[in-house]
Amino acid sequence: MKADKWVTAGIAAVLAFLLAFGTAGGIVTAFALPLKSYPAVVWAWAFSSLFCAAAFSWKRGGILVLGLLALLAGYLWHRGDLPEQVLRLLYHITYIYDKGYGWGVFLPMELPWWTDFVDLPMALLGAAVSMVTAWTVCRGINGDYAIICALLPLLSCLVVTDTVPGTGNLFALFFAVVMLLLTSRVRSENVLQGNRLTLLAAIPTALALGGLFLAVPQEGYVNQSAAIRDDILAWFLDFPETLESTVQEVTLSVSGSEAENVDLAAMGRRVESTAPVMSVTAEVGGTLYLRGQDYDGYDGTSWTASGHRDENFSCSGSSLGNVTIETQSQLEQLYLPYYPTGGQSLVGGRLENPQLYTQYTFSRTGLPDNWQALTAAGDSAEAPPLFADTAGMEQQTYLALPEKTRSGAEALLAPLFQDAGTTTEKAAAIANFVRNSALYDRNTTSMPSGEEDFALWFLEASETGYCVHFATAAVVLLRAAGIEARYVSGYMVRTLSGQTAVVTGENAHAWAEYYEPGLNTWLVLEATPADLNVQAGNTGEVQATLPSAEPTDEATSASTQPQAAPQNPTEPSASAPSPQAPAPRDFGPVLRLLKFLLLLAAAAAVIEGQRRCRIRLRRRSQRRGPPNAQALARWRETELLAKLLKESPPQKLEILAQKAKFSQHTLSAEELALFEGYLRTAKKRLRQMPWYLRLAHRYVFAVY
Numbered sequence: 001m002k003a004d005k006w007v008t009a010g011i012a013a014v015l016a017f018l019l020a021f022g023t024a025g026g027i028v029t030a031f032a033l034p035l036k037s038y039p040a041v042v043w044a045w046a047f048s049s050l051f052c053a054a055a056f057s058w059k060r061g062g063i064l065v066l067g068l069l070a071l072l073a074g075y076l077w078h079r080g081d082l083p084e085q086v087l088r089l090l091y092h093i094t095y096i097y098d099k100g101y102g103w104g105v106f107l108p109m110e111l112p113w114w115t116d117f118v119d120l121p122m123a124l125l126g127a128a129v130s131m132v133t134a135w136t137v138c139r140g141i142n143g144d145y146a147i148i149c150a151l152l153p154l155l156s157c158l159v160v161t162d163t164v165p166g167t168g169n170l171f172a173l174f175f176a177v178v179m180l181l182l183t184s185r186v187r188s189e190n191v192l193q194g195n196r197l198t199l200l201a202a203i204p205t206a207l208a209l210g211g212l213f214l215a216v217p218q219e220g221y222v223n224q225s226a227a228i229r230d231d232i233l234a235w236f237l238d239f240p241e242t243l244e245s246t247v248q249e250v251t252l253s254v255s256g257s258e259a260e261n262v263d264l265a266a267m268g269r270r271v272e273s274t275a276p277v278m279s280v281t282a283e284v285g286g287t288l289y290l291r292g293q294d295y296d297g298y299d300g301t302s303w304t305a306s307g308h309r310d311e312n313f314s315c316s317g318s319s320l321g322n323v324t325i326e327t328q329s330q331l332e333q334l335y336l337p338y339y340p341t342g343g344q345s346l347v348g349g350r351l352e353n354p355q356l357y358t359q360y361t362f363s364r365t366g367l368p369d370n371w372q373a374l375t376a377a378g379d380s381a382e383a384p385p386l387f388a389d390t391a392g393m394e395q396q397t398y399l400a401l402p403e404k405t406r407s408g409a410e411a412l413l414a415p416l417f418q419d420a421g422t423t424t425e426k427a428a429a430i431a432n433f434v435r436n437s438a439l440y441d442r443n444t445t446s447m448p449s450g451e452e453d454f455a456l457w458f459l460e461a462s463e464t465g466y467c468v469h470f471a472t473a474a475v476v477l478l479r480a481a482g483i484e485a486r487y488v489s490g491y492m493v494r495t496l497s498g499q500t501a502v503v504t505g506e507n508a509h510a511w512a513e514y515y516e517p518g519l520n521t522w523l524v525l526e527a528t529p530a531d532l533n534v535q536a537g538n539t540g541e542v543q544a545t546l547p548s549a550e551p552t553d554e555a556t557s558a559s560t561q562p563q564a565a566p567q568n569p570t571e572p573s574a575s576a577p578s579p580q581a582p583a584p585r586d587f588g589p590v591l592r593l594l595k596f597l598l599l600l601a602a603a604a605a606v607i608e609g610q611r612r613c614r615i616r617l618r619r620r621s622q623r624r625g626p627p628n629a630q631a632l633a634r635w636r637e638t639e640l641l642a643k644l645l646k647e648s649p650p651q652k653l654e655i656l657a658q659k660a661k662f663s664q665h666t667l668s669a670e671e672l673a674l675f676e677g678y679l680r681t682a683k684k685r686l687r688q689m690p691w692y693l694r695l696a697h698r699y700v701f702a703v704y
Contacts, residue, residue: 005057007195008187012137013053015146015176019133020045020126022173023150026165028122030157031096033089036117041126048127052134065131073124082120089118093156125153133176136184140191142608143184147177147601171209177597178205181604189687258293258333258350258489262303264454267468268446272505276328277491278335283321285497289524290325290335292490294349294513298476300402300453303487307348309397314343315521317365330356335490337364338524349486367519374518375424398484398515401476408456409480423483427514427525430477434527437473438465467510467528474512474527484515485525607699614702627667628660634675635660641682641703650678 024045028035035041051068055061076082133146150173157165165173182201187194282288295303313336323337333350334357341363344351368374401409416429441464451457455476458469471487478485492509495501512525621633635649635657642649653675659665683704686697697703 004192004195008138008191009053009057011195011198012056012134013049015137015179016049016052016130016133017046018172018176019146019150020049020130022165022169022171022176023129023153024122024126026154026169026173027125027157029166029169030154031093033092033118033122035119035122037119041119041123044123045126045130049130049134052127052131053138056134056138062135069127069131076120082124085118085120089121092118133180136180137187140188140194141184142188142604143180144601144604144608147180147597148605150177151598151601167213171213174209174597175205177601178209181597181600260305262295262468262487262489263301264303264468264472265301265447267444267454269444270442270466270468272508274504274506276502276504277507278325278327278503279500280493280495280503281324281498281500282337282495283323283498285495285499288323288493288495288501289338289509289511290491290493290503291338291488292333292335292350293488294346295487295489296349296397296400298401298405298472298479298487300405300455301447303472305349306397309346309348311346312343313340313346313351313522315339315365315367315519317368317371320364320366322361322363324359324361326359328358330358332356334360337362339365339521341365371519375516376422376518398486399479399482401479402453405453405456405476406480408453408460409476412459413477413481417481423514423516423518424523426481426483427478427523430474430481431525431527434459434470434473434477435529438463438469440464440466440470440529442466444469470527470529471510471512474525478512478514478525486513486522488513488524611699611702615704618702627669627672631656631660631667631672631675634672634679637703638675638678638682640701641679641686644686644697644701644703645682653678 021042025042027033028038028041052065055065073082129146129150132149135141136143136146154165154173179198179201182205183194183198186197278290280288280290293305295305296309297304297306315338317339319341325335327335330353332353334353336344336351412433413430416433417426437459444462444464444466447454447457447462451461454469455473458465459473462469475485475487487510489508489510491503491507492511493501493503493507509528512527513522514525515521516523618633618637622630622637624630635653638649638653638657656667656671656674660667686703687694689697
């Protein structure tokens, strides 16, 4: 073996091991796979890298590598260890998928104790990656094949688990990928130059990556995979609407965030976009509900909003300063904080935005200091009218339920009001009952087709739900208890005094409102459980209270006790350190680099593929068929190369091309060889041109 082959084999072994360690080792650390001996698996990757690099340096080495790998896999499979460990690996990965998506595990595990480890399949995965890498380096083949082979397995862990591969695995992977991208093109043309470039670029590349990892430590991008997963799923869910708007070339997009009705029967797994919707700045910090639309009509499977309602939405209490809202786009309604000073006229359950404002400010108030006494007195006094401008409007609108729903809800209410006397106490008992009826989970399945009522199905049969489920059930039980109530959708965000909070799709929320006659206003009833940030981070759907009159710089934490109405403004609310509302997602520079590398690898594969396909088709036409047809095919390439060289084609070849096209003479092999001689010489001259012209010749014209 020549010296340059030894150097090439050494480089191939190193890069093969680094890719195997980065890919297979990254999956091990990301999924926390159980290995009996991690060092033994790493040694297996190292041995396979050395063996493949040495074997592919020989002409027939590829057959030896494939044969030994097949024999080894067959032997392990025949022994029974490999299939059982593969099943264990599938079980472990699908268990993680089940935690993230609720798809269910692959199979129940009733395997022998010695299959608790997955050493063999992970060793074989690393060996496969090292084999492809050594093949591309030793044979001077495009390194994109090795990059794709290494990165594809990692996609499973980067978009599913709540962790990322270990720092060492990521560093090894990125280093090998960058080195292949830098040197594979040069090595395919000149092995010696490729080896020199690899050795010269190794130290600067390692230093640059080391600086990147020090500047952005792992703590800066860990636990970001859930965000990536949700963004990808949200993109797929939003793609039809995005495509439609693109095709129609809409110049002005004016769409409200709140739907005209809520189809409860279609409520299944929920994925919210992390894109910013609006920004909010409140002078007094705390938990802020932004009211978008309320719904009064319930038929068992959907909520609808009556357009004839006209009412004043307000509350008289202590001032809580201003709230400034700036939306990302023009919306059909304004979002109201609780409560706007002086009141606002709601039409059809929302505040219209005919001027399409994107920035507006409300002054707001909290509840009066004596609100508890007022709620107690309100149950013995005659309730003031709910509607300011619609005389004679019956309050039965907010008590209406289908008969079957009412009877089922009344049966559930029977044991709830033993110690509850006032409207607020009854609402608190209902909120506590609903909150404890199921677990919060965004992966909740849709209501079965045989069910007729969404609220009853949720309360009696479903074990999980999210804010839509809990709010609907609360409103139905409130109405069955004789308390006017309605379903409200909007956003909920935690704010710090004077600081701007970004509201995203993850802050979308639904809650119940019930009418308190003692205050002559609507109060929030938060029935969604507080412990809901298990998977998706801060979604905004937490049990919270309306702002009190006492300023606070921290977001109000979710109480562990049922809260049916706002806390007493004279008592400080329990608070816990809470960051500003979530800023736009930042997946971290390392993950952005990985995404860029994936896109770059895919684009490189497409570009290289079309080049090779064109060259193969051209050569096929030049070497098959009658001699005259071959001559004409070679003449076409002769004209192309002469044009690129900015010269005229040789006159002798032009005469041969005319003879092949118009005469009955059949060209001889010697005459065809004249074309080949010019083509070889022309391509050699083209390779001596500047690098940017060589790139154009290679990938645009596919001449070599």
